[in-house]
Amino acid sequence: MHPWIEPQLVWKNGVVLHKDQTRAEVIEHYNQREIRVRVTGSRKKELLAVVTHELTKIHQSYERLQYDTLVPCNCEKKCRNSQTPYSYPLETLREFLDDREYLIQCQKSRQMVDVRRLIDDVLSQEIETEEKYHLRPDRPPTPAESLQRELEQAREKSLNRQARQSSMTETTTRDLVLISYSHKDKKWFDDLKTHLEPLVRGQNLKIWEDTQIRPGAIWRDEIEKALAAAKVAVLLVSPTFLSSKFINQNELPVLLDAAKTEGVHILWVPLQASNYKATAIEKYQAVYPTDRPLKQITAAKRDTAWVEVCSNITTAMSR
Numbered sequence: 001m002h003p004w005i006e007p008q009l010v011w012k013n014g015v016v017l018h019k020d021q022t023r024a025e026v027i028e029h030y031n032q033r034e035i036r037v038r039v040t041g042s043r044k045k046e047l048l049a050v051v052t053h054e055l056t057k058i059h060q061s062y063e064r065l066q067y068d069t070l071v072p073c074n075c076e077k078k079c080r081n082s083q084t085p086y087s088y089p090l091e092t093l094r095e096f097l098d099d100r101e102y103l104i105q106c107q108k109s110r111q112m113v114d115v116r117r118l119i120d121d122v123l124s125q126e127i128e129t130e131e132k133y134h135l136r137p138d139r140p141p142t143p144a145e146s147l148q149r150e151l152e153q154a155r156e157k158s159l160n161r162q163a164r165q166s167s168m169t170e171t172t173t174r175d176l177v178l179i180s181y182s183h184k185d186k187k188w189f190d191d192l193k194t195h196l197e198p199l200v201r202g203q204n205l206k207i208w209e210d211t212q213i214r215p216g217a218i219w220r221d222e223i224e225k226a227l228a229a230a231k232v233a234v235l236l237v238s239p240t241f242l243s244s245k246f247i248n249q250n251e252l253p254v255l256l257d258a259a260k261t262e263g264v265h266i267l268w269v270p271l272q273a274s275n276y277k278a279t280a281i282e283k284y285q286a287v288y289p290t291d292r293p294l295k296q297i298t299a300a301k302r303d304t305a306w307v308e309v310c311s312n313i314t315t316a317m318s319r
């Protein structure tokens, strides 16, 4: 049993974790098919991030497990101190952000709630996966990452294992494919990812996806790390992609600058007819003919197109 688990507080469907005056209660509600996590105490954001990170790892080890992340409402009228607050699917909150809709209505109190603050509650303390972490080992860890590391150390001790050699000494090689897309085109990103999977496995290629939902400072830090390890940046271009303020003000300038100064190859895929000619993307060659955008061709042709895109990525990676 993990040393942070309170032995008297383990029951069939749940567990209480206790660390530095902070408690997390993790309960599986089997009938509702959900896991509820509640945290209290001084380091609750960090502990929540650690629990979420661990749950994500568990989810990812069951490939076909579908899951949604629900974010509890924080409205003052009803939910803030409630045991049963209203909850929003994280996916929906992301869509709101994409559309620059910053208010969402609580269905219990009818109060309007700030979407950014809801997301901030769950995401401001993201934890790097190990894969991402070794990209820039000199960066100081966030509080959540420190806690995550403490958890891992405690776990190792309790298992009486030798401390793992940290990956910090590894040198950074450019083996990363950075993929940028509008959240509305997520389905298309998933298609590409599926097609890339054999290359990820066979050629040790890594994918970094920019979901653009992190608060600015964290995003900036992460993209810098990603760029330091990226060899290829793939842009999934659609009108939504081009109209996104975030993409245009933050992401594109950073990517195109890295293309100039660090030799990151820019490959862009036309998903839909768009006014790309009015943007800086114009200067870069599309990896698939712009008069045959992927959303306009048949599914069979689209697979061929994705294979072609993948082969372009492989070529760019080996350059």
Ligand SMILES: [Zn+2]
Binding pocket: 073, 074, 075, 076, 078, 079, 080, 085, 086, 106, 107, 108, 109
């Ligand atoms: Zn509410």
